[in-house]
Amino acid sequence: MNEKYREIVHFMESHIPDKRIDLNERVDSTISEVGYDSLRFIEMIVLAEEKFEISISEKDLPEKDTVRAYVQMIYDKMEQNNGDN
Numbered sequence: 261m262n263e264k265y266r267e268i269v270h271f272m273e274s275h276i277p278d279k280r281i282d283l284n285e286r287v288d289s290t291i292s293e294v295g296y297d298s299l300r301f302i303e304m305i306v307l308a309e310e311k312f313e314i315s316i317s318e319k320d321l322p323e324k325d326t327v328r329a330y331v332q333m334i335y336d337k338m339e340q341n342n343g344d345n
Contacts, residue, residue, distance in 0.1 A: 264338060268331045271311060275304045287328040294327060312338050 273283040276295040286294055291301055309316055314337040322329035 265331060265335055268308075268312075268334045268338075269327075271308065272304060272327065272331065275300070275307065283327055287331065288326055290325045291327065291330065292325070308334055314338055314341055 269283050269287070273281065276283075277300065278295045281294050283294060296304065305316055308314070312334060314334065316333070316337060320333055320337065322333050
């Protein structure tokens, strides 16, 4: 796991209601299993866009509803932005 990936996991971890959950150990859990409800999830996406200077559209959302899939989506968007610069 590289530094960017760890940063994204830590970011997501800091925005879940139950701060005792270690997302590094739960990356294959669904978003709801780690405590995100729909409102908190939308908030996390908006905050991720701001923090990582990315734009996420509905078509970018992964098919799988796992932490790993969302971390990878954010990572990929960051990499796309780096390639555009």
